[in-house]
Amino acid sequence: MLSLSKQIDAVLQPVYKQRGKIIALKAANILVSILPPLLTTQLIDNLLQDSGSQAIQYILTIAGILVVYFVLDWGQDYFWHRMEYIGTGLVRAHIFSNVVRKNYMFFKEHNIGEIESKVVHDAEIYAQSKLSRVPLLILNVMHVAVILIILLFINLILMLTVTAFGVVFYIFYKFINKRLRVASLKEREGLTDVLTNTNEILAGAPTIQLYGEAKYFAKRFGETVDKYEHLLIKLRKWKGLALASTNKIVGLLPLAVVFVGLGLYATGAISMGYVFMFYILLPYLADPIKSLTEYNIDTQNARAVERRLEEMLSEKKTKRIDLVSIDKINRLEFMDISYSYTNDNPVLEYLSFNITPKDAIAVVGPSGAGKTTFLRMLKRQVLPTSGKILVNGIGLNDIAEKSYLNRVTVVSQEIFVFDANIRENIKFGKEVTDERMARIVELCALEHLNLDDNALNLSAGERQRLGLARALACEFDILILDEPTAELDHDTELRIIETLKRVQQKRECMLIVVTHSKSVINELCNKMLNLGKKGKMS
Numbered sequence: 001m002l003s004l005s006k007q008i009d010a011v012l013q014p015v016y017k018q019r020g021k022i023i024a025l026k027a028a029n030i031l032v033s034i035l036p037p038l039l040t041t042q043l044i045d046n047l048l049q050d051s052g053s054q055a056i057q058y059i060l061t062i063a064g065i066l067v068v069y070f071v072l073d074w075g076q077d078y079f080w081h082r083m084e085y086i087g088t089g090l091v092r093a094h095i096f097s098n099v100v101r102k103n104y105m106f107f108k109e110h111n112i113g114e115i116e117s118k119v120v121h122d123a124e125i126y127a128q129s130k131l132s133r134v135p136l137l138i139l140n141v142m143h144v145a146v147i148l149i150i151l152l153f154i155n156l157i158l159m160l161t162v163t164a165f166g167v168v169f170y171i172f173y174k175f176i177n178k179r180l181r182v183a184s185l186k187e188r189e190g191l192t193d194v195l196t197n198t199n200e201i202l203a204g205a206p207t208i209q210l211y212g213e214a215k216y217f218a219k220r221f222g223e224t225v226d227k228y229e230h231l232l233i234k235l236r237k238w239k240g241l242a243l244a245s246t247n248k249i250v251g252l253l254p255l256a257v258v259f260v261g262l263g264l265y266a267t268g269a270i271s272m273g274y275v276f277m278f279y280i281l282l283p284y285l286a287d288p289i290k291s292l293t294e295y296n297i298d299t300q301n302a303r304a305v306e307r308r309l310e311e312m313l314s315e316k317k318t319k320r321i322d323l324v325s326i327d328k329i330n331r332l333e334f335m336d337i338s339y340s341y342t343n344d345n346p347v348l349e350y351l352s353f354n355i356t357p358k359d360a361i362a363v364v365g366p367s368g369a370g371k372t373t374f375l376r377m378l379k380r381q382v383l384p385t386s387g388k389i390l391v392n393g394i395g396l397n398d399i400a401e402k403s404y405l406n407r408v409t410v411v412s413q414e415i416f417v418f419d420a421n422i423r424e425n426i427k428f429g430k431e432v433t434d435e436r437m438a439r440i441v442e443l444c445a446l447e448h449l450n451l452d453d454n455a456l457n458l459s460a461g462e463r464q465r466l467g468l469a470r471a472l473a474c475e476f477d478i479l480i481l482d483e484p485t486a487e488l489d490h491d492t493e494l495r496i497i498e499t500l501k502r503v504q505q506k507r508e509c510m511l512i513v514v515t516h517s518k519s520v521i522n523e524l525c526n527k528m529l530n531l532g533k534k535g536k537m538s
Helices: 004-011 019-049 055-100 104-109 112-154 156-203 205-211 214-266 272-313 371-378 401-405 422-427 434-443 460-472 490-507 518-523
Strands: 332-342 345-355 360-364 386-391 408-411 478-482 510-514 527-530
Touching: 004 055, 004 112, 004 272, 019 055, 019 112, 019 272, 055 112, 055 272, 112 156, 112 272, 156 205, 156 214, 156 272, 205 214, 214 272, 332 371, 345 371, 345 386, 345 527, 360 371, 360 518, 371 478, 371 510, 408 460, 422 434, 422 460, 434 460, 434 490, 460 490, 478 490, 490 518
Parallel strands: 360 510, 360 527, 408 478, 478 510
Antiparallel strands: 332 345, 332 386
16 A cells, blocks of 8 residues: 555645646746846935936836746745645545545544644645645745846855854754644644544533533533643743744844944955845745744654554555455355454354344344344444354355445434435435335335425434435345334334335345334344344254
């Protein structure tokens, strides 16, 4: 697997092509910005020596250059930020697409706040660093080099005075870099904690209100924010030290130049016009020095972010190349399957059964009997501690995960509904003809709904039937249903049972139904798996 850096380089390749144009614009902008102080020096000398005979010509030339400078400055700013916005969007999309492909255990190990922080905030920092690192370094070094060359032609001693400050600047940043990087990493982790806490409390807000414990959770959130504030303050301390030191170095430069320049003028080594030009060129040197300071801070921050993103996106297991692909499931067998979260407390023990097309198994058992774990095994979210699961006589671990899951469809208890109309929620990204959609809607007792209405407004029972409609829009050999009629009235339940019978008959598929409903058990299922009796099939 490619490193994160190489992945992002590939994603940003179309945007990287824009950097040449932006560097050229910025370089032209830098060169044009230096011309006014040079011409101002000539204007001063002309006024002092020739009574201002060419003053109007110099003034008009400077004014024209300032207009060109304005246009270049606006253009480079627009294209620079355009590049950053496009690149940030591409990187966020790439990281998000990798995250949503992760397996069940990934989402057990990473909370939503952490993922949100990395996909939204860390991705932006990393993308902008990737896009701007090379151009900023080239342009700022070029900017400093051009100014130093001009200063060298004016006077070597003054140029060496400026260079001495640059050496102090470099030594200082060698010391501060590591501390900046550590503080940046901790600040990112603190932001993750704040987002996690926010998501948890907002998701549970109705329950919190019912229990009257809003004050307790507000206090918990406040404690998390306080910790984050301390991390922000610590990071700001190091950033502030970097920026303040840069400002002081830049602020002392004019004093040093005036002091040395006046000494040289007194000895006749340099004219007053050149001392003035040297002085007014210093701000042009200060800008790239400050920019390099910001560049250094951003680079340390990006390195911390890169580590966080790599930890999230890294693959913990090597992909096998000898896996078998299947295009149909004809038989599913559990052979002495056991599973335990800890060695002392098995959730499932010695579970054995088999299922073939047209079988419908009712999975029953008391709370804690392992029904949820059993469904996770069927969905390949967890692996058995011992025993074998065979598909068409082949071990499940020897079958390509995608080819197996393509033949399995699940209707969960909690139906995921996104902010779109009912039709799009049923399609779920698939192509479904209008004729087939109408048939599915009727089968799932949703014909009374306007498919253009927003699905977020559906009742619990309608959401449950929407989940079934979404499943029926798929091709499958195994249909897993978790309490499919729990939110339905008796008449609608019987209608859904008839629908499932017809679907099973037509598709010759297998049904695995977790249910407490006697109607489902008696009217739909021909086998029953009682997890409360050590997985006995009846």
